[in-house]
Amino acid sequence: MFSAPENDSRPLFTRTFGLRIALWYATLFIVGAIAIVFLTYVLTATSLAQRDRQLINGKLGQYADVYQRGGIDGLTDVVRAEQRTAPERLFVRVVDRFGSEATVVAMPDGWDPASLETGSLQLSDGTLVQVGKSTEAREQLLARFRATLGVVTLSIVIVALAGGLLTTRSAVLPIRKLTQAVQQVIRTGRTDARVPVAGAAGDAINELTTLFNAMLDKIEGLVTAMRGSLDNVSHDLRTPLTRLRGTAEMALAGPVDLDRYREALADCVEEADRVMVMLNTLMDISEAESGAMQLTREPVRLADIVSRAVDLYRDVADAKRVTLEVRLRPDSTTGGVGDVVVMGDRARLEQVAANLIDNAVKYTPAGGHVDVEVQREGGYAVLSVRDTGAGIPADELPRIWDRLFRGDASRTERGLGLGLSLVRAIVEAHGGTVNVESQPGQGSVFTVRLKPDTT
Amino acid sequence: MRALLVEDDAAIAEFVVRGLREGGFSVDHAADGEAGLTLAIEHAYDVAIVDVMLPKRDGLSVIDELRRRGVMTPVLILSARRSVDDRVKGLQAGGDDYLTKPFAFAELLARVQALVRRATRAPEPTTLTVDDLVLDLLSRRVTRGDTSIDLRPREFALLEYLMRNAGRVVSKTMILSHVWDYNFDPQTNVVDVLVSRLREKIDRPFEKKLLQTVRGVGYVLRT
Numbered sequence: 001m002f003s004a005p006e007n008d009s010r011p012l013f014t015r016t017f018g019l020r021i022a023l024w025y026a027t028l029f030i031v032g033a034i035a036i037v038f039l040t041y042v043l044t045a046t047s048l049a050q051r052d053r054q055l056i057n058g059k060l061g062q063y064a065d066v067y068q069r070g071g072i073d074g075l076t077d078v079v080r081a082e083q084r085t086a087p088e089r090l091f092v093r094v095v096d097r098f099g100s101e102a103t104v105v106a107m108p109d110g111w112d113p114a115s116l117e118t119g120s121l122q123l124s125d126g127t128l129v130q131v132g133k134s135t136e137a138r139e140q141l142l143a144r145f146r147a148t149l150g151v152v153t154l155s156i157v158i159v160a161l162a163g164g165l166l167t168t169r170s171a172v173l174p175i176r177k178l179t180q181a182v183q184q185v186i187r188t189g190r191t192d193a194r195v196p197v198a199g200a201a202g203d204a205i206n207e208l209t210t211l212f213n214a215m216l217d218k219i220e221g222l223v224t225a226m227r228g229s230l231d232n233v234s235h236d237l238r239t240p241l242t243r244l245r246g247t248a249e250m251a252l253a254g255p256v257d258l259d260r261y262r263e264a265l266a267d268c269v270e271e272a273d274r275v276m277v278m279l280n281t282l283m284d285i286s287e288a289e290s291g292a293m294q295l296t297r298e299p300v301r302l303a304d305i306v307s308r309a310v311d312l313y314r315d316v317a318d319a320k321r322v323t324l325e326v327r328l329r330p331d332s333t334t335g336g337v338g339d340v341v342v343m344g345d346r347a348r349l350e351q352v353a354a355n356l357i358d359n360a361v362k363y364t365p366a367g368g369h370v371d372v373e374v375q376r377e378g379g380y381a382v383l384s385v386r387d388t389g390a391g392i393p394a395d396e397l398p399r400i401w402d403r404l405f406r407g408d409a410s411r412t413e414r415g416l417g418l419g420l421s422l423v424r425a426i427v428e429a430h431g432g433t434v435n436v437e438s439q440p441g442q443g444s445v446f447t448v449r450l451k452p453d454t455t
Numbered sequence: 456m457r458a459l460l461v462e463d464d465a466a467i468a469e470f471v472v473r474g475l476r477e478g479g480f481s482v483d484h485a486a487d488g489e490a491g492l493t494l495a496i497e498h499a500y501d502v503a504i505v506d507v508m509l510p511k512r513d514g515l516s517v518i519d520e521l522r523r524r525g526v527m528t529p530v531l532i533l534s535a536r537r538s539v540d541d542r543v544k545g546l547q548a549g550g551d552d553y554l555t556k557p558f559a560f561a562e563l564l565a566r567v568q569a570l571v572r573r574a575t576r577a578p579e580p581t582t583l584t585v586d587d588l589v590l591d592l593l594s595r596r597v598t599r600g601d602t603s604i605d606l607r608p609r610e611f612a613l614l615e616y617l618m619r620n621a622g623r624v625v626s627k628t629m630i631l632s633h634v635w636d637y638n639f640d641p642q643t644n645v646v647d648v649l650v651s652r653l654r655e656k657i658d659r660p661f662e663k664k665l666l667q668t669v670r671g672v673g674y675v676l677r678t
Contacts, residue, residue, distance in 0.1 A: 100598055247519045262670075269671030312635055315609070315648045351639050358642050419642055 018172035022164035029160035030153075037149045044145060048138050049117075055088070056119040059131045063092060064121050067129055072103055079106045090133055091116055097126025108134070115139075174205040178212060189219040232403060233282050237275060244271045255287040281418045285403065288425035295345040295429060299453050302340045302349075302383050303328050303375045309353035310372060313361050321366040326358070329375035340374050340381045342450045348426045352434075353383065355419040356446050360387035364443075380432075381452040384445055391440035400436065423448075456571060459490030459503040460484045461517065463510055467556075471504065474560045475567070478623075488512025496522055500528045502570050504563070507534040507545065515548040529570040531563070544626065561624040561673055568623070570650040583618040586678040588657060588665060590618050599657060609634060610653045611671035617666065617676040650674055 067075045072094055079092050083106060092105040118132035174195075181195045194216065195209045251264030287293040303326075310326050318322035342349070353372070360370040368388040375382050392400060403421045423446075427434045432450035458480040462468040468484050475482045483498070485491035488509040495517070497505055503521075507514040518530050532550040534541055542553045545614040551573075552566050583590045587600045595611060606614060612634045617625065627646040631637050634649070649665065656666045667675050 266671035270556070273559075273671075278475065280640075308635075311609075312645055313639060313643070315652060316643055316645050319648050319652075349640065350637070354637070354639075354641055362643055 017175075018165075018168045021168040021171070022161070025164035025168065025195070026160040029164070030157050033156040033160070034153060039143075040365060041145065041149060042216055045142055048141065051118050052133050052135070052138065053119070056090075056117065056133055059090060059092075060119050060129060061129060062119040064123055064129045067094060067127070068123060072105070076105050088133070090131055091118070093130040093132075095128040095130065099128075105389075156256070173207075174209060178209060182213070185216070191216055193221055213380060222290050222292070225286060227397045228286075232286075233279065236278060236282060236403075240275045240278065244268055244275070247271065278418065281422055282403070283420065285421050285425045288422070288429040289325055291429065293348075293426075293429050295348060297343045299341050300344050300346050300349055302342060302381055302450075305346070305349050305353050306372050306374055306383065308350055309357050312354055313357050317361050317370065320361065320364075322361055322364050324361065324372050325369070327371055327373045329373060340376050341453045342381045342430075343453045344430050344450065346424075349430070352423050352426050352448060353385075355423050356383075356385040356448070359419060360385050360389065360444075360446070363387065364389035368443075376452060379452070380449040382447060382449050384447040386443065386445045388443040391442055391444055392438040393440050394438075397429050397436065456480045456501045457498065457526075458482045459491065459495055459498070459500045461486075461488065461495075461509060461514065462506045463487060463508075464506075470560065471563065474564060478564050478568075480567075486510075488514065488517045492517045492520055494527060495528060499610050501574065502531065502567050503528050504531045504533060504567065505542070505550070507532060507536070513572055515545060515550075518545075519548045529574045531566055531570060533558070544674065559626045559628065559672065561626050561644065562629050565620060565623060565625060565629060583615065583621075585621045586663065586665060588618070588676075590615060597657070599661060602660070604656050606653070608655060609649060610656065613649055613653055614657065617674065621676050624669050624673045624675040629630060629673070 063075055063079070066078045070077070075092070075094065080089075083089055089106070089108040091107055093102055093107075094105060095102045115135055116132035117135050118130055120128050120130040124129050153307050176196050181193050184193045185191060194213050197206060197209050197213070247264050247267045250262055254260060285291065306326055310324055313324060357370065357372060364370055365385045369386075370388075371386045373382070373384045373386065400420050403418060403423045424434050427450070430450055432448060434446065434448045436444055436446050438444035456479060458475050460468060460471055460475070460482060462471065463486050465486075468486070472482045472484050480502075483494055483500075485494050489511040491503075491505065491509070492512060494500075502574060505514040505517055509517070514532060514534075518532070521528065521530075529551045530549065532545040532553045533556060534545065534553065535556045545553050551570055554566060569645070581592050582661065583592065588597070589599070590597050590611075591616070597606055597611070597614065613630060616630065616633045627644070628640065630646050630649075631640070635645075650668075654666050658666050663678075665676050665678065669675055
């Protein structure tokens with residue numbers, strides 16, 4: 001029925017879709033993480049530099065004091081004493097006011113003067129006191145910190161990518177299942193595949209899955225109904241076609257006789273007409289049952305429908321000496337008579353009424369009654385057809401709605417056995433119900449209940 | 456009267472052509488849409504009967520093209536599909552009437568004649584006459600010879616329909632849709648019953664029988 005391109009069997013869309021989502025997620029995650037790491041590093045580095053600067057400034061003030069009071073020797077003593085106990089060694093230098101003579105008070109071994117963080121303080125006589133601190137330790141600390149942060153960032157990237165792939169995979173999985181189910185339906189033409197509904201009720205994917213399954217249900221129903229009606233039609237057409245062929249064949253095989261030919265041809269035309277009516281009715285029934293029947297809904301007064309149908313059968317009933325009467329019962333709520341209105345397809349509802357009256361008149365013997373009633377009862381618009389006919393035996397009651405079922409009593413009458421099936425199909429297509437009560441020997445009541453039009 | 460039939464099924468074409476000729480038409484037949492279109496443009500037909508499913512060019516497009524070129528020949532569409540949609544599509548394309556296959560030839564003839572009548576705007580008669588049976592449409596009185604006949608409304612409607620189609624066979628389906636405005640087949644033959652009631656009144660008391668049954672086809676009023 002359908003054909004899918006070969007290379008479409010791979011769920012390419014869902015795969016790239018999932019990958020795209022995973023990459024987006026990972027990118028955002030990584031950018032966020034790197035920003036945090038960078039900020040941490042900058043803050044740490046500046047706070048370390050600030051601490052050094054404070055130390056240097058403190059020492060500068062102290063050493064300037066010492067220098068002013070004790071001169072270069074006093075400063076040298078103090079610095080040496082301090083450097084013996086203090087954990088941090090410093091570079092100290094005094095430059096005279098002409099900048100020509102610089103006395104290095106303390107210079108730790110192996111220090112590179114270029115990698116020093118230094119501060120200077122100019123005294124009132126123009127002498128410059130300088131204090132320096134090596135940044136080597138700080139740089140080492142920051143380098144270790146950078147290495148750690150690098151490792152952390154790398155693991156964040158890995159975690160982000162893996163996590164992104166995993167989450168989107170689980171999010172995309174139901175979509176992929178859905179895709180697979182659709183592909184299976186398309187490939188095989190079988191509509192009995194269903195996608196398992198998983199996850200919390202009410203989530204979007206779940207809803208989609210449920211809807212998709214519901215759609216498949218509907219399609220399957222239609223396909224089954226179509227197949228069923230096709231089977232029925234081909235089966236139901238065999239009998240009349242056999243009759244048709246037989247009649248023509250017998251006429252041709254017999255002696256040449258114009259009257260016989262005429263008779264046979266007339267039989268054939270009648271049989272062909274019967275086939276046509278049967279075909280149309282079977283189509284109507286299948287359409288109504290599958291929901292494919294087009295109903296032109298409008299407000300319809302049941303009394304109008306009934307009076308037209310009764311009018312159609314008036315002469316037939318008279319000829320059979322059956323009394324055919326319409327009773328419009330007052331509405332139990334409004335008290336009005338004959339204003340029971342339903343939303344429905346006028347022509348189809350007329351067909352319902354006509355078929356029910358047709359049956360009633362057909363199976364009611366001379367002198368009997370057929371009463372057609374319209375009323376509003378128990379919230380329904382009710383149309384009932386009551387006859388004083390032969391009634392239907394209890395064992396036949398459930399089967400009278402079946403296509404082409406004809407009760408023992410009905411076999412002698414003209415008809416296809418489709419009337420009641422059509423009645424039920426049309427009524428149910430309108431959302432109504434039809435049922436029957438019957439007393440063999442006394443008569444039957446067919447009751448159609450439809451939703452009244454309240455507007 | 457000239458009629459054009461565009462139909463690709465040879466058997467259907469044969470019986471329609473023969474039937475129309477017997478009905479007084481001179482008939483041309485085309486077996487595909489292109490040929491049909493050419494004929495319809497080159498000749499002035501009083502009516503055309505066009506099948507929807509045709510080789511080379513489908514019926515609806517033939518009608519469309521005809522209307523586009525200003526050819527206003529009335530068209531009866533034939534179709535094997537019976538859905539309302541198809542009917543609407545056919546009429547929208549410019550068809551004037553629509554008939555579903557399988558059809559009774561009597562109905563096709565009646566519809567074709569109705570199309571021709573409508574197109575030529577024949578003046579509406581006020582009395583219908585078949586032999587000595589006279590139906591006055593204004594006073595709604597029916598007489599046969601000197602005898603006045605009392606008819607009930609449905610009987611009157613049936614007689615009027617038969618008299619308007621005097622000499623032509625009308626099918627039960629046509630009667631059902633004209634007299635009762637019902638378009639489905641009731642299982643009991645209500646038409647038979649009405650016809651026999653009418654026959655009681657217009658034929659039974661008289662020697663010459665006008666209302667005849669054509670078995671398998673329908674009824675005809677003829678002298």
